[in-house]
Amino acid sequence: MTRLQSLGSINASLGKRELLIGGAGLILAGCQRSLPLTTASRTPRLDMKRLDSEVGALAARAVPGILGFGLMNLESGESWVRLGDRPFPMMSVFKLPLGAAVLSEVDAGRLALTEILTFSELDLSPPLSPIADAWPGRTAYTVAELFSAALGESDNTAADALMKRIGGPGAVNSWLQARKIDEVRIDRYERELGPDALGMAPFRAAWRGEAAFSAAVASIAPERRHAAMVAYMVDPRDTASPRGMLGFLRRLAGGELISPASTRLLLTTLERTPRGIDRIRAGLPKGASFAHKPGTSSSDQGLSAAFNDVGIFTLPDRRSYAIAAFLSGSTAPEASRAALFADLGRISARSVG
DSSP, X not given: OOHHHHHHTXXXXXXXXXXXXXXXXXXXXXXXXXXXXXXXXXXXXXOHHHHHHHHHHHHHHHTTSEEEEEEEETTTOOEEEESTTOOEEOGGGGHHHHHHXXXXXXXXXXXXXXXXXXXXXXXXXXXXXXXXXXTTTOOEEEHHHHHHHHHHSOOHHHHXXXXXXXXXXXXXXXXXXXXXXXXXXXXXXXXXXXXXTTTOOSOOGGGOSHHHHHHHHHTSOHHHHHHHHHHHHHOOTTEEOHHHHHHHHHHHHTTXXXXXXXXXXXXXXXXXXXXXXXXXXXXXXXXXXXXXXXXEOOEEXXXXXXXXXXXXXXXXXXXXXXXXXXXXXXXXXXXXXXHHHHHHHHHHHHHTO
């Protein structure tokens, strides 16, 4: 049995209510611990004191950025969170619940991975998007190709096309709500969200490609861009809390959201992504696997609205943990932000015994 197959066989013994109660215990310096669980666990307890101290130190290092973080034992449900109920802008992290919703449609027989979607210029989205860059040289892709591009390469055009095909942001939100996944919400297409966070109109084909989009951004007055980014950071739309994302990841790993085959496809795609390898993955021990989805906003005038990484890591002994890290409002260079997340990975690995 592979690590990913073992994830698909986890028995999720706690419902939503128990999971939230498990994270509603002691609060220290903005950090929330879980109460002892009644379920038996074969894995060590989380090192709460280490997490209190060392994640707290990283949060201080991140200032003026705001760091939200959560770690969960996927066997027992024991968790530790910092700013657990605070909503953070997801950026490309939204592609993870979107991917699960897409595969749910496949499981239901309403969508086929072999179905072909064709793109016009109105279907293109802002960078990052190799699919938009290739248009009109190539205009047609299978759903399987778009799924791989959206989840593995973080292609915004692919993500928007899949979202449109299954009914739009409202349909994805309804899918989350029907499964009682709280504190995770998707409200806009990337072609709306990305430009809006920079004070721009919705995306247009003339902005296709990094150079053209950068020129369009530069045409917006700096004060307008700054105001738009500040507004984006406090907008409740398109956000997730660390607690909400941990709950989503546990239910995904436990096979409660999509079929075993779809769960394996999603986690395998996330494990193979080349994106964000200098973040949490860089701090995990040798031999660990990490199925994850990073998310990053543009940095403008020294301000980064969102720098995130969420996923499931599995140690060589097959113990698996959900992890969710969100950093908003950072003024540090990208390399420093990545180094901080790598340290979160190291602290997490040391804290699970």
